[in-house]
Amino acid sequence: MPKPDKKVDIVRAALELIAENGFHGAPMALIAEQAGVGAGTIYRYFANKDVMIATLFRELEDRLNAAILDGYETGTPIRERFLHVGATVLHYFIDNPTDFRFLEQFINSPYGAAHRRDKLLGTQEGCDVFKELFEDGIAQQVMKDFPLVILFDLAFGPLLALGRDHILGFVSLDDTLIERAIEACWDGVGR
Amino acid sequence: MPKPDKKVDIVRAALELIAENGFHGAPMALIAEQAGVGAGTIYRYFANKDVMIATLFRELEDRLNAAILDGYETGTPIRERFLHVGATVLHYFIDNPTDFRFLEQFINSPYGAAHRRDKLLGTQEGCDVFKELFEDGIAQQVMKDFPLVILFDLAFGPLLALGRDHILGFVSLDDTLIERAIEACWDGVGR
DNA sequence: CGTTGCGGAATGAACGTTCATTCCTATAAT
DNA sequence: ATTATAGGAATGAACGTTCATTCCGCAACG
Known part of the structure; x- marks a missing residue:
């Protein structure tokens, strides 16, 4: 050992x-x-480099999921839950730029493709939060009635782009800007 | 020769x-x-592989810009222009999956980073369309008053994600779905 | 009209480099 | 003394690039 x-x-x-x-x-x-x-x-x-990278990815994924779950309340209104989760994710990216850049590299690589496939079939714990949130949102008619994947894209596409641009220094996100940006994301998915 | x-x-x-x-x-x-x-x-x-890839990228970039400029009218209302451009881009991605996947690879690579930097300083023709559109939108108070980069992210983050998920088969976008998705993007940037 | 010579274009085997992985030796722990 | 752990030189595969050679079309010449 x-x-x-x-x-x-x-x-x-x-x-x-x-x-x-x-x-x-x-x-x-x-x-x-x-x-x-x-x-x-x-x-x-x-065993080899691939295993090392996959392990590392899973570790970061867990950390991110933990951050998301922290302070998440099932009882609060959909919109509040969405804003909280969105801000949490974006804050995590900004506070952990190294993690963010690794994750970005990973998902845009041969490794990431296979991983995405798996995620769609078997349900992942961290993913369930979003799935539940979006399904609730549709059911309660506060979100647009899209396939889940599209709602994901509308909500997370901007988040990733914002995280990247902040870390690359193209924009400097402060707390109010983050809040407003997440509200804009909500405007995209909500009705 | x-x-x-x-x-x-x-x-x-x-x-x-x-x-x-x-x-x-x-x-x-x-x-x-x-x-x-x-x-x-x-x-x-x-001269070498890097030059070949850069050339290829510029070629695809030009094609995409041409597609965007085609049918673009400066006179129409901001929202209409946005919807038109968004739908055009997304259609281009879907109709040219090979181009899309190459572009995706490129921008998420060492090559792409340098390219992004340059884009921010010198203005590019295709980029100007968006810059103008967003600046007009802010001036006319029909778009949220964000830094340009953030508006880009809100608008294009989802587009890229949608294109990828369609091409990977995670969702099948038809014309009405595309239209509705672009409208959702507008809800994100508009007010 | 047939032959020859020429120059740019094309070729792919060979080269040097880089990298993940292995293997053998040295060292520390029990 | 035996075993577990660490180290880093050695190994071989893969890659981008080079270069001596071949190919090909055409113009000049007999």
Whole structure:
């Protein structure tokens, strides 16, 4: 049983390098160096690079889901729930730019495609929140009657774009701007 | 002076392979094979792979801009112009999935980052249409008073997401669904 | 009209580099 | 002493690019 903190070091190094330089700019040798570890050591903790990346992704996904679930209340009105979740997600992106950039890289990669497929069939815990929210919204006639996927796109398309542009420095989002932007997203999905 | 149709073959092969498999799944040797051309021949037309990809991108960008400009009327009301442009873009994506997937790959890559930077400073012809549209919309008080970048994100974030999900088969967009989705985007940016 | 010579275009095997992965040695723990 | 862990040089596959060679169309010449 290897020392766990080495694994942590490796994962952090991988996260930082991939977020900064993309998958291509993060060879195993560099990851090892930045983690203060031998190249071969990584393979004591992960079968190969793909497994390492998938593990890392799942970890970040869990963190994001936890952030979303934190403070989420089933009882409040749909619109309030939507605004809360939207602002939480956007804040998470802005406060964790490294996480965001890694996630972005991941979903726009061969890895991400397969992952998306799976998500549509089997239900994921974090996803359920949105599914439920949107289904409730349609049922209560406060949201437009679209297929769920479209509602996702209307709501999250802007969020990802906003997160990216803030992190790239194209716009500087403060709290009021975030709030107004999420309200605009609501205007897109609500009726 | 080399025969021009070889260049066309090469560019098409590159477009198809990159759209299908990403940049990694499109080695020069494969591109050459699919183009019915020797590997070295590519380098008679392009200095290197980066130049080839940049050229290809500019070509697709021009095609998309042409599609947008086609049927665009400066005189009509803002909302109508927005709906027209939005529907045109989304239709272009759906009718040209290969183009769309290449563009998607490109903008989510080291290449795309640099390109985005440039776009913000120097004005591009196709971009001007949107800039003008959004600026007019704000001035006439029919759009929310956001920084331009945010309006872009609110409007195009969903478009890209919708195009991707349609092409991946997660949703099947018909004409009425497209129209309604663009109207929803308008609800996001309009007031 | 047939032959020869020429120059740009095309080729693909070969090269050098990069990278993930393996393997063997050294070290620490029990 | 035996085993578990770490290290990093070695390995081999894959890739972009190069270059010596071949191909091809055409003009000059006999």
